[in-house]
Amino acid sequence: xxxxxxxxxxxxxxxxxxxxxxxxxxxxxxxxxxxxxxxxxxxxxxxxxxxxxxxxxxxxxxxxxxxxxxxxxxxxxxxxxxxxxxxxxxxxxxxxxxxxxxxxxxxxxxxxx
Amino acid sequence: xxxxxxxxxxxxxxxxxxxxxxxxxxxxxxxxxxxxxxxxxxxxxxxxxxxxxxxxxxxxxxxxxxxxxxxxxxxxxxxxxxxxxxxxxxxxxxxxxxxxxxxxxxxxxxxxxx
Numbered sequence: 001x002x003x004x005x006x007x008x009x010x011x012x013x014x015x016x017x018x019x020x021x022x023x024x025x026x027x028x029x030x031x032x033x034x035x036x037x038x039x040x041x042x043x044x045x046x047x048x049x050x051x052x053x054x055x056x057x058x059x060x061x062x063x064x065x066x067x068x069x070x071x072x073x074x075x076x077x078x079x080x081x082x083x084x085x086x087x088x089x090x091x092x093x094x095x096x097x098x099x100x101x102x103x104x105x106x107x108x109x110x111x112x113x
Numbered sequence: 114x115x116x117x118x119x120x121x122x123x124x125x126x127x128x129x130x131x132x133x134x135x136x137x138x139x140x141x142x143x144x145x146x147x148x149x150x151x152x153x154x155x156x157x158x159x160x161x162x163x164x165x166x167x168x169x170x171x172x173x174x175x176x177x178x179x180x181x182x183x184x185x186x187x188x189x190x191x192x193x194x195x196x197x198x199x200x201x202x203x204x205x206x207x208x209x210x211x212x213x214x215x216x217x218x219x220x221x222x223x224x225x226x227x
Contacts, residue, residue, distance in 0.1 A: 002155075009153070043117070043203050043218030044156070089155055099144045099207055100171065101216060103155035 003027055006090050006104025013111050019077040021107045023090035026071065030092040034101070035064065035075050038087045047088070048075070080111045115140045117219035119204050125225045126194055134189045134222050136204030142217075143209040145187040146171070147179065150201040150221075159202075162187055163209060194226040 005024045013019045023033075034049035050057045050064040050073065057064045063076040077084055090104040117138045126132055138145065146161040148171075158171030162181040176198055178190040187206075191198060204219040 004155075006155070041220070043205075043220050045218065046215055099146070099209070099216065100158055100161065101148075101156070101205075103148075103157070105153050105155045 002105060003102050004090060004092050004104040006107060008107060009105065010108045011110070013077075013080045013109065015080065015082060015111055015113050017080050017111075019075075019080045019084070019109055019111070021075045021088055021090070021109070022072065023074065023104050024070075024072045025092055027092070027094065028071070029094045030102075031095045032093045033064070033066065033073050034091050034093075035062075036089045036091060036103075038089065038106075040086075044089060077109075080109075082111045082113050085109055085111050115217070117204055117206055117217050119202075119219040119222050121222060122220065123223050125227065127227050128195055129193050132191050132194060132224075134191075134202060134204075134224070136187045136189065136219060137185050138187075138204075138206040138217070139185065140206060140217065141184065142206035143184070145181065145204065145206045146216075147177070147187070147189050148203045148205065149173065150203060156203065159189070191224075194224075196226050198224065199226050200224060 035047045036044035037047040038044040048059050048062050050066050052068050061078045066073045088107045091101045120135045143164045147159040148156040150156045157173050159177050160179040162168040202222045205216045207216040
């Protein structure tokens with residue numbers, strides 16, 4: 001079973017809109033939650049990450065919101081641009097888990113001009 | 114330029130014909146890992162290595178082998194490929210001192226087994 005559940009599978013947003021991707025987890029031993037961005041034909045690349053002692057982290061137009069009690073976290077992309085069109089993966093790692101990334105299923109985002 | 118390279122990028126083969134996908138990194142990273150990416154499943158770890166001569170199974174190791182004889186190289190070996198190993202494969206590396214942080218991925222190898 002998927003340890004990190006991600007939704008939606010695909011998302012279409014108009015330019016300038018807000019893109020929201022949600023993830024949920026069950027394992028309370030997870031202690032680091034990165035988001036990876038993948039463009040077609042490329043490998044994933046780290047976009048932004050958060051630890052559970054913080055409820056929000058913002059980097060430019062990208063914000064992670066984290067709800068520890070609900071075991072949920074989400075990625076918000078403000079003022080979405082066509083260049084943001086990519087597949088986004090949420091992930092989690094576990095303390096003592098030897099750098100292992102446990103990925104969600106991915107969300108394919110298309111931002112239309 | 115700091116990077117992870119993989120070869121080949123594309124490979125079509127037949128069932129049972131042994132193949133090797135190479136992975137090399139130039140960042141002096143201790144940790145290296147192989148993932149496979151399948152639609153609807155995200156990326157799943159196949160094998161990982163924390164240093165030279167230290168390797169261990171990930172979540173989906175069946176049908177795969179790895180070796181880590183040099184720090185920079187971490188080849189993935191399919192001794193007898195089967196159609197269910199048709200997938201997109203990624204090699205990744207990172208520093209052990211930063212668990213989970215800054216994993217750098219290669220460009221991927223798309224494998225088709227007929």
